[in-house]
Amino acid sequence: DADVTQTPRNRITKTGKRIMLECSQTKGHDRMYWYRQDPGLGLRLIYYSFDVKDINKGEISDGYSVSRQAQAKFSLSLESAIPNQTALYFCATRPDRNTDTQYFGPGTRLTVL
Amino acid sequence: GNSVTQMEGPVTLSEEAFLTINCTYTATGYPSLFWYVQYPGEGLQLLLKATKADDKGSNKGFEATYRKETTSFHLEKGSVQVSDSAVYFCALSDAWGDSSYKLIFGSGTRLLVRP
Numbered sequence: 001d002a003d004v005t006q007t008p009r010n011r012i013t014k015t016g017k018r019i020m021l022e023c024s025q026t027k028g029h030d031r032m033y034w035y036r037q038d039p040g041l042g043l044r045l046i047y048y049s050f051d052v053k054d055i056n057k058g059e060i061s062d063g064y065s066v067s068r069q070a071q072a073k074f075s076l077s078l079e080s081a082i083p084n085q086t087a088l089y090f091c092a093t094r095p096d097r098n099t100d101t102q103y104f105g106p107g108t109r110l111t112v113l
Numbered sequence: 114g115n116s117v118t119q120m121e122g123p124v125t126l127s128e129e130a131f132l133t134i135n136c137t138y139t140a141t142g143y144p145s146l147f148w149y150v151q152y153p154g155e156g157l158q159l160l161l162k163a164t165k166a167d168d169k170g171s172n173k174g175f176e177a178t179y180r181k182e183t184t185s186f187h188l189e190k191g192s193v194q195v196s197d198s199a200v201y202f203c204a205l206s207d208a209w210g211d212s213s214y215k216l217i218f219g220s221g222t223r224l225l226v227r228p
Contacts, residue, residue, distance in 0.1 A: 042218035100145045100206035102216055104157040
């Protein structure tokens with residue numbers, strides 16, 4: 001089984017709808033991240049969390065919110081989806097403060113019509 | 114701020130050709146450098162990394178050397194296979210605060226290997 005899973009893998013929604021993307025991990029890592037990938041732009045950081053009580057904004061957090069329900073779960077919400085949020089979204093984990101390698105989930109492709 | 118610049122793709126090669134994907138970076142301090150690979154329909158996988166100057170990361174026939182004097186981390190492979198077709202991302206870890214490492218990615222380079 002995959003260590004970092006994301007659900008759903010694909011989602012099509014309409015402008016104005018609320019959407020939640022979920023990430024779960026079995027790696028036991030403290031740190032979790034949400035990125036979005038757009039063609040030609042690489043990955044950009046949306047939010048990150050060091051533990052269930054520590055959540056921080058990344059470089060493009062506007063229009064998004066997150067929830068760290070447990071060490072293993074980190075959800076990303078779009079309160080009112082808009083078309084320019086159409087992208088590929090990745091969750092990632094990192095073991096601890098002294099390790100810089102991140103481990104990625106398979107991604108969620110979101111289309112906002 | 115710190116940044117990563119990669120050569121634009123797509124890069125199209127024949128099987129068994131030599132591969133180079135250029136990556137240069139701008140950073141303060143001494144970041145770790147990474148290459149991640151994204152196969153079609155999949156998430157990013159760590160391909161290799163180097164943590165200090167002159168280190169060479171290697172994996173699956175790929176290698177890259179951390180060159181501080183030229184601020185580069187070019188990815189190379191001596192003989193590519195069709196199965197290497199993917200998007201390759203160069204990245205650096207940007208440490209700040211309490212070791213809150215943030216990965217900064219290049220824009221990605223698509224590699225297409227033809228039989």
